[in-house]
Amino acid sequence: MRILVLGAGGTGGYFGGRLAQAGVDVTFLVRPARAAQLDRDGLQIRSPLGDADIRVAHVTTDALPALAQAQAQPFDLVMLSCKAYDLDSAVDAIAPAVGTDTAVMPILNGLLHYPVLDARFGAERVLGGLCFISAVKGADGEIVHLPSPPSMTFGERDAARNGSPRTRALEDLCAGADGFDATRSEQFLQAAWTKFSFLTALAAATCLMRASIGRIVETDGGTVFLTALHDECLAVATAEGHAIPPDAAAHARGLLTRAGSTVTASMLRDLESGQDVEAAQIVGDMRARAHAAGIAVPHLDAAWVHLQAYRTRRETPQTP
Numbered sequence: 001m002r003i004l005v006l007g008a009g010g011t012g013g014y015f016g017g018r019l020a021q022a023g024v025d026v027t028f029l030v031r032p033a034r035a036a037q038l039d040r041d042g043l044q045i046r047s048p049l050g051d052a053d054i055r056v057a058h059v060t061t062d063a064l065p066a067l068a069q070a071q072a073q074p075f076d077l078v079m080l081s082c083k084a085y086d087l088d089s090a091v092d093a094i095a096p097a098v099g100t101d102t103a104v105m106p107i108l109n110g111l112l113h114y115p116v117l118d119a120r121f122g123a124e125r126v127l128g129g130l131c132f133i134s135a136v137k138g139a140d141g142e143i144v145h146l147p148s149p150p151s152m153t154f155g156e157r158d159a160a161r162n163g164s165p166r167t168r169a170l171e172d173l174c175a176g177a178d179g180f181d182a183t184r185s186e187q188f189l190q191a192a193w194t195k196f197s198f199l200t201a202l203a204a205a206t207c208l209m210r211a212s213i214g215r216i217v218e219t220d221g222g223t224v225f226l227t228a229l230h231d232e233c234l235a236v237a238t239a240e241g242h243a244i245p246p247d248a249a250a251h252a253r254g255l256l257t258r259a260g261s262t263v264t265a266s267m268l269r270d271l272e273s274g275q276d277v278e279a280a281q282i283v284g285d286m287r288a289r290a291h292a293a294g295i296a297v298p299h300l301d302a303a304w305v306h307l308q309a310y311r312t313r314r315e316t317p318q319t320p
């Protein structure tokens with residue numbers, strides 16, 4: 001299986017790098033500045049599960065069309081690991097690599113990228129994908145994996161295709177790689193909603209309070225706030241036909257209300273470093289779905305207002 005990974009940032013760099021480390025045929029699709037870093041230093045992973053310094057194949061977006069035309073064997077899988085606000089440029093960038101039998105697998109947070117990918121490449125080419133990890137690209141391009149168990153879940157979105165050769169092939173490749181767990185799911189949409197409901201509550205809470213779960217829990221009213229926020233997300237999942245199973249909901253609730261937890265969403269890390277945030281695709285989307293279903297979500301409403309204000313202040317910093 002030949003894999004093209006768009007983005008060598010926190011997630012693409014980690015999961016793509018671990019696959020490359022295991023000898024899988026991985027090429028990174030990157031922009032020129034990242035290509036120069038990879039030429040100079042290789043792909044560096046700094047992780048409690050083991051560091052890695054890997055010479056990886058890479059191609060720039062400008063050079064991809066020529067490479068795709070010249071290659072004897074097309075890419076079998078394109079893994080998309082950009083931020084949601086870069087989706088349009090990423091879709092244009094990968095298009096030359098997507099042939100008749102190429103699968104496209106996003107590992108972005110949220111759900112709104114699926115209709116975009118389906119419209120561009122055809123739903124039958126688009127696999128479901130998601131990941132759990134805490135990882136950032138450091139100042140020198142190194143991928144820093146912060147303590148947290150990394151995992152990737154993928155699967156066909158149309159259950160009639162479950163067990164497809166492409167998902168089985170990816171499962172086999174992941175099984176041979178160290179540094180993350182992988183699950184081939186036969187209920188991918190449910191897995192996606194389980195993550196989306198957890199992540200939205202986590203991102204809304206930690207961004208609104210600018211604090212980790214443990215810091216919020218130790219306040220007067222913190223656990224009540226976190227519980228209410230999570231309940232709002234669970235109600236939306238139910239309204240969307242993807243009620244979160246009780247054991248998964250209880251697991252998420254435990255993580256969201258654990259005393260002393262240092263967990264934050266990657267959105268808070270982005271916000272605190274002054275970057276753009278995937279607010280519309282996570283908190284905004286969950287809130288919009290709630291309003292469409294007639295569900296009152298006052299905590300999500302507050303988080304959504306907060307994140308919009310952050311974004312407008314970031315765009316026009318001269319105005320308070």
Ligand SMILES: NC(=O)C1=CN([C@@H]2O[C@H](COP(=O)(O)OP(=O)(O)OC[C@H]3O[C@@H](n4cnc5c(N)ncnc54)[C@H](OP(=O)(O)O)[C@@H]3O)[C@@H](O)[C@H]2O)C=CC1
Nearest residue numbers: 007009010011031081082086089090108109133134135266
């Ligand atoms: N980081 C984390 O801990 C987690 C992140 N996620 C989700 O994973 C997704 C990716 O996040 P993350 O990996 O952190 O993001 P990063 O910003 O670390 O990496 C994204 C990479 O995509 C590249 N990119 C964007 N557009 C293009 C383009 N048109 N052509 C080529 N390269 C492009 C960027 O390149 P450049 O460097 O040139 O800008 C960047 O290196 C997000 O949806 C996020 O929410 C999910 C779980 C955990």
Ligand SMILES: CC(C)(CO)C(=O)C(=O)O
Nearest residue numbers: 131132133199265266267
């Ligand atoms: C669920 C979590 C916290 C870890 O993968 C995440 O997706 C994020 O931080 O964006």
